[in-house]
Amino acid sequence: MPHTAPAGSAATHSFNSESEVLRNLEQIQQQVLWLSTSMIHHANRVRPNTSGLKVGGHQASCASMVAIMTALWFEQLQSGDRVSVKPHASPVLHSINYLLGNLEERYLTTLREYKGLQSYPSRSKDPDTVDYSTGSVGIGATAPIWGAIARRYVQTAVGTSGSGRQYSLVGDAELDEGAVWEAILDPGVAELGEVVWIVDLNRQSLDRVVPNLAAGRLEKMFGAAGWQVITVKFGALLESLFAQPGGHSLRTRILEMPNAEYQRLLRCTPEQVRDRLPGDGPGRSEIMSLIADLDDSTLSAAIRNLGGHDMEALIRAYRQIDDTRPTAVIAYTIKGYGLPTEGHPQNHSSLLSVKEFEQFAERLGRDPNNPWERFNEDSELGRLCAATAERLQRGPIPALNTPEVPVDSGRTPKGTASTQAALGRVLLDLTRSAPEVAERVVTVSPDVSSTTNLAGWVNKVGVWSAAERKNWFDDDAETLMHWREKPTGQHMELGIAETNLVGLIGELGATWSRWGEPLFPIGVMYDPFVERALEPWSYGIYAGGQSILIGTPSGVTLAAEGGAHQSITTPSIGLEQPSCISYEPAFGIDVEWTLLTSIGRLGRPDGTSAYLRLSTRPVDQSLANVPTDQAARERRRRQVVAGGYPLIRRADARLTIVAMGAMLPEAIAAGERLEQAGVNADILCVTSPGLLFDAMQARRGQGEADTWILDQLLPADRATPMVTVLDGHPHTLAFLAGVNRVPSVSLGVSQFGQVGSLEDVYRHHGIDTDSIVRASLDVLP
Numbered sequence: 023m024p025h026t027a028p029a030g031s032a033a034t035h036s037f038n039s040e041s042e043v044l045r046n047l048e049q050i051q052q053q054v055l056w057l058s059t060s061m062i063h064h065a066n067r068v069r070p071n072t073s074g075l076k077v078g079g080h081q082a083s084c085a086s087m088v089a090i091m092t093a094l095w096f097e098q099l100q101s102g103d104r105v106s107v108k109p110h111a112s113p114v115l116h117s118i119n120y121l122l123g124n125l126e127e128r129y130l131t132t133l134r135e136y137k138g139l140q141s142y143p144s145r146s147k148d149p150d151t152v153d154y155s156t157g158s159v160g161i162g163a164t165a166p167i168w169g170a171i172a173r174r175y176v177q178t179a180v181g182t183s184g185s186g187r188q189y190s191l192v193g194d195a196e197l198d199e200g201a202v203w204e205a206i207l208d209p210g211v212a213e214l215g216e217v218v219w220i221v222d223l224n225r226q227s228l229d230r231v232v233p234n235l236a237a238g239r240l241e242k243m244f245g246a247a248g249w250q251v252i253t254v255k256f257g258a259l260l261e262s263l264f265a266q267p268g269g270h271s272l273r274t275r276i277l278e279m280p281n282a283e284y285q286r287l288l289r290c291t292p293e294q295v296r297d298r299l300p301g302d303g304p305g306r307s308e309i310m311s312l313i314a315d316l317d318d319s320t321l322s323a324a325i326r327n328l329g330g331h332d333m334e335a336l337i338r339a340y341r342q343i344d345d346t347r348p349t350a351v352i353a354y355t356i357k358g359y360g361l362p363t364e365g366h367p368q369n370h371s372s373l374l375s376v377k378e379f380e381q382f383a384e385r386l387g388r389d390p391n392n393p394w395e396r397f398n399e400d401s402e403l404g405r406l407c408a409a410t411a412e413r414l415q416r417g418p419i420p421a422l423n424t425p426e427v428p429v430d431s432g433r434t435p436k437g438t439a440s441t442q443a444a445l446g447r448v449l450l451d452l453t454r455s456a457p458e459v460a461e462r463v464v465t466v467s468p469d470v471s472s473t474t475n476l477a478g479w480v481n482k483v484g485v486w487s488a489a490e491r492k493n494w495f496d497d498d499a500e501t502l503m504h505w506r507e508k509p510t511g512q513h514m515e516l517g518i519a520e521t522n523l524v525g526l527i528g529e530l531g532a533t534w535s536r537w538g539e540p541l542f543p544i545g546v547m548y549d550p551f552v553e554r555a556l557e558p559w560s561y562g563i564y565a566g567g568q569s570i571l572i573g574t575p576s577g578v579t580l581a582a583e584g585g586a587h588q589s590i591t592t593p594s595i596g597l598e599q600p601s602c603i604s605y606e607p608a609f610g611i612d613v614e615w616t617l618l619t620s621i622g623r624l625g626r627p628d629g630t631s632a633y634l635r636l637s638t639r640p641v642d643q644s645l646a647n648v649p650t651d652q653a654a655r656e657r658r659r660r661q662v663v664a665g666g667y668p669l670i671r672r673a674d675a676r677l678t679i680v681a682m683g684a685m686l687p688e689a690i691a692a693g694e695r696l697e698q699a700g701v702n703a704d705i706l707c708v709t710s711p712g713l714l715f716d717a718m719q720a721r722r723g724q725g726e727a728d729t730w731i732l733d734q735l736l737p738a739d740r741a742t743p744m745v746t747v748l749d750g751h752p753h754t755l756a757f758l759a760g761v762n763r764v765p766s767v768s769l770g771v772s773q774f775g776q777v778g779s780l781e782d783v784y785r786h787h788g789i790d791t792d793s794i795v796r797a798s799l800d801v802l803p
Contacts, residue, residue, distance in 0.1 A: 051092040057117035058084040060393035082358035083110035093336040102186025106154035109142040122411040125150040155565035160199030168529035178509040204519040212248035217348040224357040225281040244350040254353040257332025268312035271305025288365030292318035330355030420538035425458040427622035435610035441636040444610035446475040484511035520555035527569035528562020540625020549573030574636035577749030581783040588775030593750035606635040606683040609646035619663040637684040664731040665713035670705035677703040682748040692794035743801040767797040
């Protein structure tokens with residue numbers, strides 16, 4: 023979609039000349055610099071600090087972004103656009119929102135304060151408009167890519183998401199993160215013309231001046247991925263000098279000097295600059311002649327006149343954006359621009375002293391004791407702020423249109439099947455029993471659709487693509503999985519990059535809060551790789567995205583694949599991840615009930631994400647012993663989704679065996695052998711250790727959760743010594759012995775796996791039937 027210049031911008035303004043508009047924007051830029059610097063100063067130098075710990079903030083990182091963001095907000099953005107702001111520039115965002123009337127003055131003194139402005143932009147915790155939460159390196163930067171796909175998906179599926187660009191404001195050091203390039207290089211991204219990245223090329227990281235960061239290399243990398251590249255190197259003053267005799271030599275010298283040498287010039291006196299700037303190359307004499315007639319202030323301004331701080335150069339660059347492909351605007355900047363710390367190699371988190379702040383205020387003509395003054399509403403700048411706020415005003419989010427999700431199909435799986443196979447069956451059943459729910463389900467996988475039992479679902483709903491593509495194997499009778507790509511498909515296939523997958527499901531899971539249209543995203547990946555994707559998925563949950571992550575196959579039960587493909591700690595991940603409910607179902611019916619319940623928790627203000635850990639192990643479904651009575655069946659279902667259920671109760675039980683997931687056959691077999699030896703044991707099936715832990719904490723007054731499940735699963739009158747077993751780290755279930763304070767033994771996997779048969783691998787880790795029997799006898803009094 024063409025992106026025209028907004029009404030009131032320099033491109034369409036009918037009252038002010040271009041130079042007047044630029045002067046106004048430069049004054050706003052100065053005010054944004056002042057406000058963002060003052061917010062950090064107040065948090066560290068003015069606000070009482072009883073702990074003595076550093077509050078922190080990034081005045082230099084803010085300063086390098088001020089012009090980029092001022093030009094973007096006041097000249098370029100439209101109401102449908104969304105922006106992911108560089109984490110350390112959050113005070114710049116809050117300053118702009120304050121000038122636009124979208125943030126109350128009282129918040130300016132609360133940066134990094136309890137329930138105040140967050141350290142980094144947060145959709146869920148900041149009081150003003152934040153489009154994307156950022157903070158974790160690379161994740162916030164890539165979020166608008168997945169946001170663009172989510173918007174397009176909603177538009178094709180529902181038709182109510184509107185339009186707009188998706189901007190990422192990125193520091194150059196953030197481009198070191200591999201997840202950034204995994205996202206950029208995904209083949210589908212080249213089709214997203216609404217994606218725009220603006221790179222703050224200040225050539226500094228946290229600890230140093232980056233020695234070899236060349237814009238040319240970045241240009242080639244973005245260009246090779248199919249992006250338009252616009253480089254904003256120099257401002258008007260330097261460009262005018264380049265046009266004079268000797269200007270070519272000056273340009274060459276600046277471009278070719280090492281980053282550290284250039285940064286050092288910023289810390290030099292004008293006299294030192296005249297000595298160092300010409301260098302020792304063949305153009306030395308020409309450069310000396312060119313700068314000889316410049317006064318000291320002009321010379322100092324010239325070496326600082328980079329494109330990322332020049333309003334005219336930035337506006338010109340923004341107007342060149344091509345909406346037919348993604349765009350990278352690479353803007354040369356100076357870290358700390360305009361501050362006493364500018365260009366210093368260790369200025370990343372340095373703070374102005376009180377004296378430096380007062381001198382800074384004097385230079386800008388501001389009152390350090392009254393730093394929060396806005397522009398007068400009747401002034402030209404005040405009217406510009408009001409007009410910009412009106413232009414960027416978004417309409418209200420429509421009321422949620424969420425269909426009711428069924429909780430039980432009424433069918434009972436038979437025969438022998440795995441929980442992984444049950445996943446595909448439940449999704450297909452949903453298309454028949456609740457099509458209005460199924461049409462909002464979006465599955466995503468990193469090239470593992472067929473091996474995770476999604477083939478039938480993919481054949482049914484098709485693969486989502488921005489444009490329809492011909493399926494050349496559609497008439498091949500031997501092709502069982504049909505790859506029909508079309509804008510109405512409901513499955514998305516990414517390359518083998520788990521961070522991309524969880525980033526995408528996070529944004530698909532946020533559409534309810536952006537456009538009032540909930541989606542039910544389900545990401546499927548091999549469980550051993552969940553840890554690789556954990557941070558971006560966790561950050562997506564923090565940012566308000568609600569999704570379901572399926573890890574399958576899991577555990578050492580994947581025996582033939584060996585230790586590299588056997589997950590150990592993933593049950594703990596589900597237990598510990600905030601705003602997420604984890605399940606490890608043992609039977610097909612458990613998969614149905616937990617998956618449907620998890621879908622029903624998505625796409626709403628009080629919603630939660632879910633993690634399901636599934637297995638490829640075929641299990642006799644009759645072992646589930648699903649009640650035939652409807653009321654008893656519903657009681658079992660409620661227990662399953664609440665965290666666990668008693669599978670076998672024996673009279674005069676002297677022992678409790680608690681098992682989870684793929685280990686239920688061994689637990690049942692151990693119970694039968696113990697019964698033959700005269701030791702009766704109850705067999706409990708845990709589906710969610712996290713929910714049970716929450717219930718135990720709530721019973722002790724350490725949280726809020728339903729506790730009834732503990733009464734039904736572990737009633738005090740049946741308290742006996744306990745053995746817990748799972749295909750994962752044993753501590754996951756060890757806490758259950760504390761419910762009734764009974765002796766216990768916890769079995770599980772705490773070492774890297776081994777390749778072999780299922781029997782050999784279980785025996786190696788001590789989770790086979792023999793091991794359960796031995797542990798049971800050992801724990802008895």
